[in-house]
Amino acid sequence: MTETIDMIHEDALPGHESALEPKPDWQPRYPGSGRLKGKVAIVTGADSGIGRAVAALYAREGAKIAIVYLLEDDDAEKTKAIVKDEGSEAICIKADIGSKDACNTIVDKTLEAFGKIDILVNNAGEQHPDDDIVNITEEQLRRTFQTNIFGMFFLTQAVRPHLGKGASIVNCTSVTMYQGSASLLDYSSTKGAITAFTRSLSENLVGDGIRVNAVAPGPIWTPLNPCGGADKEKLEHFGESTPMGRPGQPNEVAPAFLFLACEDASYMSGQVLHPNGGVIVNG
Structure with missing residues (x-):
């Protein structure tokens, strides 16, 4: 089952994982223990x-x-197959989260398929490197904010009436929020907004028993970087500036999202975890 909703734009983002070499490591590393049963x-x-x-x-x-995604049907179907292989169920919803109407429909389709919503992971984002602020067009600036922060607002607004006590929201911010980024001015600005949104939303919802936290990854090998405009030289040295001297893999970040979503983090809200290769950000 794949639903298609309200497409706003089409460009190189977010990129096909199926075409990426080397392939990112997504495979879970340990047996499950029913923490999200x-x-x-x-x-x-x-x-x-x-x-x-x-x-x-x-x-x-x-x-x-x-599974909410923008363009890459083959990648989404692969993720759906992965979920099925793990013994669970999935639906694919092709949608642009920058549209409020699309976010409302995402929630409707999820409820239609599964009857409830317990966890919202606001992970989708886009970036467009520019070394000079004058080169950032109004269209690009609006689009980056529309996807990275407006989309989080829209989807959270849509899902809020369906979240009960014990529900969890996990947002994806970035190490660039804490360090800054000379070539990702608009992107890092949205990540700062996401961190503030996380902390404020936590204060807003914690009294209702809904926890809100975030994860701030460092350089992670995903389609976002090669398809987001990084040049060949930057890709060759991607992640080398971290204390660990390498980029991270998606399956090194996913456990932070699991921890914050499950009862292991029952006394945590308004917090940010930092899988970033050892970068000290004190935030």
Whole structure:
């Protein structure tokens, strides 16, 4: 089952994981223990990269998954097959989260398929490197904010009436929020907004028993980087500036999303985890 909703734009993003070499590591590393048994999760950007790894791990832990993606049908179907291989169920919803109407429909389709929603993972994002601020067009600036932060607002607004006590929201921010990025001015600005959104939303919902947290990955090998405009030289040295001297893999980030979504993190809200290769950000 694949639903198609309200497409706004089409460009090189987010890119096909099926065409990426070497392939990112998405496979869960450990047997499941039922930590999400009976849960239903919406995961945006779940066709590839971190989103695919999260969907795979959540499925191994017992969750049913709504795979939300923008363009890459083949990647989304691969993630759906991965979820099925883990013994769970998934639907694919092709949608642009930058549209409020699309976000409302994502929630409707998830409820139609699974009857409830327990976890929202706001993972989808886009980036467009520019070394000079004057080169960032108004269209690009609006589009980056539309996807990266407006989409989180829209989808959270749509899902909020269906979240009960014990539900969890996990947002994806970035190490660039804490370090800054000379060539990702608009992207890093949205990630700062996401961190503030996470902390404020936590304060807003914690009294209702709904936890809100975030993950701030460092350089992770996903389609976002080669398809987001990084040049060949940057890709050759991607991640080497971290203390570990390498980029991370999606399956090194997904456990942070699992921890924050399950009861292991029952006393955590408004917090950010930092799988970033050893970068100290004190935030």
